[in-house]
Amino acid sequence: MTTIVDIYCRVSTDDQENNxxxxxxxxxxxxxxxxxxxIVGMVHKEVFTGFKYRERKKLLEMRQRYREGKIQGVVVRTLDRLSRAQAHVSILLEEMDYYGVTLYSVKEIIDNTPMGKFSRMVLAHFAEMEREKILDRTITGRVNKAKDGKIVSGRKLPYGWKWNNDTTKDFVVIDEERAAVLRQTAEEYASGSTFYAISTRLNSEGVPPAEGKVWYPDALRRVLTDSRLTGKNLKIFDKGTRGKQVTLLYTIPGVQTEIES
Incomplete structure (x- = not known):
């Protein structure tokens, strides 16, 4: 019998998590x-903290699919992509067992034997412990930087900005070359282009991506909706092309668009 599975992928909103x-x-x-x-049924991808599960739309979509009997398995890269809370992992695994769905991990050996179930709980426990360490490192690092009078930011500068001095990291300035990319992509999206179409154009023109070797639609969305740079609920267009919630994008002059919240 052919097994149909859904793939679940998640990256975290936590700055120091190894995503x-x-x-x-x-x-x-x-x-x-x-x-x-x-056989892969669907691929569910989302950006959300691993310490919550009820609020994750893609996870809910996948859960609904196995409740309806559309799939027989779920594939994740590692168990912590499913959740970083031990209690949530237990809930999700119990639910999968109830509906006859098997969880598969690419990097970890998981089975339904008593020892295998115990191993899953141990992995979930360590994932939760790592989450607590991440929070502690993040808070401690930001407090220490603030005490030293340094800029408190994430693991790297937002796309479109650069350090005035890469060695001393004294203050940030606009990276005009990347800012121009932001302005153009923001205008394209506001005019109705999709993230896929824009990322395809950027790759064809050889525009260096924010990270990695090529632009991906998901990566472009993350750049254009970076919460460190967006102003929430500020109306820019009286007559938007899409009629969705409007946000002010970036403090870089000339960069403004509407992004679906």
Whole structure:
């Protein structure tokens, strides 16, 4: 009997969490499915903290699919992509067992034997412990930087900005070359272009991406909706092209668009 599975990929909103990109997770999961002879039903990708599960729209969509009997398995790169809270992992695994759905991990050996179930709980426990360490490191690091009079930011500068001095990291200034990319992509999106179409154009023109080797639609969305640079609920266009919630994008002059919240 052919097994139909959904792939679930997640990257975190936490600055210091070791995030494998959504695209990287999908690629590894697809290779795993090919080796196991699984048929991929859908791929669910989202950016959300691993310490919540009720609020994750893509996770809810996948859960609904296995409740309806559309899939027989779920594939994740690692168990912590499913959740970083031990209690939530227990809830989700119990639910999968109830509906006859098997969880597969690309990087970890997970089975339904008593020892395998115990191993899953141990992995979930360590994932939760790591989450607490991440929070502690993040808070401590930001407090220490603030005490030293340094800029408190994330793990790297937002796309479109650069350090005035890369060595001393004294203050940030606009990176005019990347700012021009932001202005153009923001205008394209506001005019009705999709993230896929824009990322395809950027790649064809050889525009260096924010990270990695090529632009991906998900990566472009993250750049254009960076919460460190967006102003919430500020109306820019009286007659928007899409009629969705409007946000002010970036403090870089000339960069403004409407982004779906």
């Amino acid at each position: 494998t990109s959504l695209e990287g997770q999908e690629a590894e999961a697809r290779d795993y499915c090919k080796e196991q002879g699984f």
